[in-house]
Structures are given as C-alpha cells and as structure tokens.
Amino acid sequence: MKEVYPGIFLIKEKGTSGAIKPPENIYVLAGSDGIIFDAGYGTKKVVKHLITEIKKVEELYKKQNKEFKLTRIIVSHCHPDHFSGLKRIRETLGIKVYLTKKSAEIIKDKQSFIKSFETDAYKDYLRVRKNITRRIINVLRNVGSKLFYQRIYGVSYIDDPEDILDENTEISINEDIWKIFPSPGHAIDHISLYSEEKGILFSGDNILRSITTWLGPPNCDIADYINSIETIQKLPNLKLILAAHGSPIEHPKERIAEILSHRKARERQVLNIIYDNSDNGISPKDIVKAIYPKDSRFLHQVARGWIVLTLKMLEGKNLIKRQEKKKKILFFPAEKD
Ligand SMILES: [Zn+2]
Numbered sequence: 001m002k003e004v005y006p007g008i009f010l011i012k013e014k015g016t017s018g019a020i021k022p023p024e025n026i027y028v029l030a031g032s033d034g035i036i037f038d039a040g041y042g043t044k045k046v047v048k049h050l051i052t053e054i055k056k057v058e059e060l061y062k063k064q065n066k067e068f069k070l071t072r073i074i075v076s077h078c079h080p081d082h083f084s085g086l087k088r089i090r091e092t093l094g095i096k097v098y099l100t101k102k103s104a105e106i107i108k109d110k111q112s113f114i115k116s117f118e119t120d121a122y123k124d125y126l127r128v129r130k131n132i133t134r135r136i137i138n139v140l141r142n143v144g145s146k147l148f149y150q151r152i153y154g155v156s157y158i159d160d161p162e163d164i165l166d167e168n169t170e171i172s173i174n175e176d177i178w179k180i181f182p183s184p185g186h187a188i189d190h191i192s193l194y195s196e197e198k199g200i201l202f203s204g205d206n207i208l209r210s211i212t213t214w215l216g217p218p219n220c221d222i223a224d225y226i227n228s229i230e231t232i233q234k235l236p237n238l239k240l241i242l243a244a245h246g247s248p249i250e251h252p253k254e255r256i257a258e259i260l261s262h263r264k265a266r267e268r269q270v271l272n273i274i275y276d277n278s279d280n281g282i283s284p285k286d287i288v289k290a291i292y293p294k295d296s297r298f299l300h301q302v303a304r305g306w307i308v309l310t311l312k313m314l315e316g317k318n319l320i321k322r323q324e325k326k327k328k329i330l331f332f333p334a335e336k337d
Contacts, residue, residue: 004248014049024245029173041154072095074165086156098165125311184225194235208245209249291307
C-alpha cells in the first residue's frame with residue numbers, strides 16, 4: 001500500500017499481462033468512517049492480499065493514535081475487475097456494500113450480468129455472417145462464465161446491497177463531503193467520486209494516465225463518454241485524478257485535453273475516410289481496414305469496437321448516413337442542406 005494523498009491509500013492488485021486481467025487499483029479512504037473505492041478481483045488470494053494491506057493501514061493509524069474504521073465499499077462500475085471482490089471483502093471486513101440502482105441491477109445475479117453483454121450493436125453495423133453477437137454471447141455463457149468470471153476474476157454476485165445510492169448524490173466520508181455523479185460511456189453504470197475541497201477525483205476507468213480507455217460494444221457509448229469527460233473537465237478545483245489502473249494523474253487538465261483531442265482526431269479520421277469514399281460508400285469493415293491497413297485480423301476485431309461506436313456517434317450527429325445494399329451496410333457523408 002502507498003499513501004497517495006494524506007489519508008488516501010492505494011493498494012495494487014496484480015493482474016496478468018494483457019487486457020483480460022489488468023492490474024487493478026483499490027483505494028482506501030482511511031479514517032473514522034472510511035470507505036473502500038472499487039472492489040477489484042474476488043479470488044481468495046487477491047482478497048487476502050488486499051486485507052493484509054488494509055491491516056497495514058490500520059496499524060499505521062493505530063500507531064499514530066488516529067481512529068481507523070472502514071464502514072462501506074462502493075464501486076466505480078460493474079466490470080468484473082471492479083466488482084468481483086465485493087462479497088468476500090464485505091464478509092471479511094463486515095462493511096456495507098453501497099451500489100447505485102444501475103450497478104445493483106447488473107450484478108444481482110449471473111443472468112443479469114451475462115445479459116448486460118447482450119447487444120445488437122455489432123449486428124447493426126457489421127453484417128457478420130453467422131450472427132457473431134449470438135456466438136459471442138454463447139461463448140460467454142458456456143466457457144466464459146465458468147472460466148473467466150469465476151476462476152480468473154473470482155466473480156460473485158450481490159443481490160442484497162446494504163444501500164442503494166443515487167447516481168447524483170453526496171456522501172460523507174470521514175466527515176468530509178464527497179460528490180458522486182454519473183459518468184457513463186465506458187460503462188452504462190459508471191460513476192465518479194469527487195471532493196471539490198481536496199480537488200481529488202476517483203475516475204474509475206474513464207481517465208487513465210497512459211492508456212486509452214476501452215470503448216466498444218456492448219456497453220460503451222462514445223458520445224456519452226465524451227460528455228462524461230467534458231463534465232469532469234469542468235469540475236472546479238480538480239487537482240488530482242486517482243484512476244482504477246496505473247499511476248495517479250497529477251496534471252488532470254493536460255490528460256483530459258489529450259483524451260478529448262484523441263477522440264476528436266479519431267472521429268475526424270473516420271469521417272475523412274467516409275468523405276474520401278463518398279461516391280460508392282464504404283462499409284464498416286473496410287473502414288477498419290483503411291485505418292489499420294497492416295494489422296492482423298485479430299487487431300481488426302479489437303479495433304472495430306471504437307470504430308463501430310464512432311460510426312454510431314456520427315450517425316447520431318447526422319454527419320453520415322447509411323445505405324443497405326445486398327445485406328451490406330455502406331456509409332456516405334450526409335447531404336448538406
Ligand atoms: Zn471497466
């Protein structure tokens with residue numbers, strides 16, 4: 001554990017390399033009425049490590065004659081690397097689980113959680129032969145739910161949170177007032193935790209220091225994501241961002257500007273390709289190929305996530321239009337009035 005700000009401790013959970021199980025940051029806001037922000041993985045080993053680290057914070061506080069009591073745990077959003085540890089942590093520490101209504105709905109049981117991955121987003125943009133969405137869901141249901149969720153993440157579901165939080169609310173933590181506000185885009189139930197007095201934001205997965213946040217179907221929405229980042233940009237007195245992965249962000253304004261300009265550049269890139277092909281139109285699949293001409297099929301599968309969502313946003317803004325020809329979707333620039 002590491003004290004990243006007076007009274008705020010960062011505990012790192014190890015992951016495996018790659019995007020499937022990234023290393024995770026858990027934060028302890030220590031004091032007389034403290035909380036844990038994000039629950040991380042739920043495997044025995046990981047939770048044991050977390051508890052050991054929390055005990056170290058407790059000892060430190062006792063040595064300094066400061067009161068240490070954790071009362072609650074909240075999560076930024078219900079992706080498996082953020083909520084899986086909830087049950088085990090609650091049982092071990094005897095603390096309360098606070099969830100928003102949206103989060104509670106997603107993780108109340110396995111069916112709801114798997115259902116949160118069901119979407120027609122890909123189907124609406126990519127006419128893939130054997131209904132790939134259905135196939136992905138089936139894989140998740142069969143192999144995925146057993147192997148990934150239970151064994152790799154240690155997922156357990158919660159149907160009895162002690163309290164349901166409003167998405168827009170204030171909570172008292174160690175006698176300080178913190179604001180909770182919705183920040184969807186990366187996930188529909190994503191929330192942020194902010195103290196204007198301290199200038200500290202817990203950003204979950206929305207703002208990461210050195211990597212781009214995953215944006216792709218089923219649960220993401222780029223227009224929502226940009227809105228959320230712009231809301232964060234306007235926070236008065238923002239000084240420090242504590243993210244769910246990677247190091248603290250000490251220059252939040254610069255990082256936010258970088259993220260927004262990256263998204264703008266990506267949007268322009270897709271739009272330009274559609275303009276360049278305005279005579280015959282271009283399919284989403286060919287847009288992926290145009291942006292990543294040299295990359296492998298696997299990378300194309302990964303990259304099409306943000307491309308499909310960018311197309312969805314451009315359609316939403318009426319900047320492009322679609323035509324369906326022989327079961328193929330082609331995009332054209334929207335006519336100007
Ligand atoms: Zn996430």
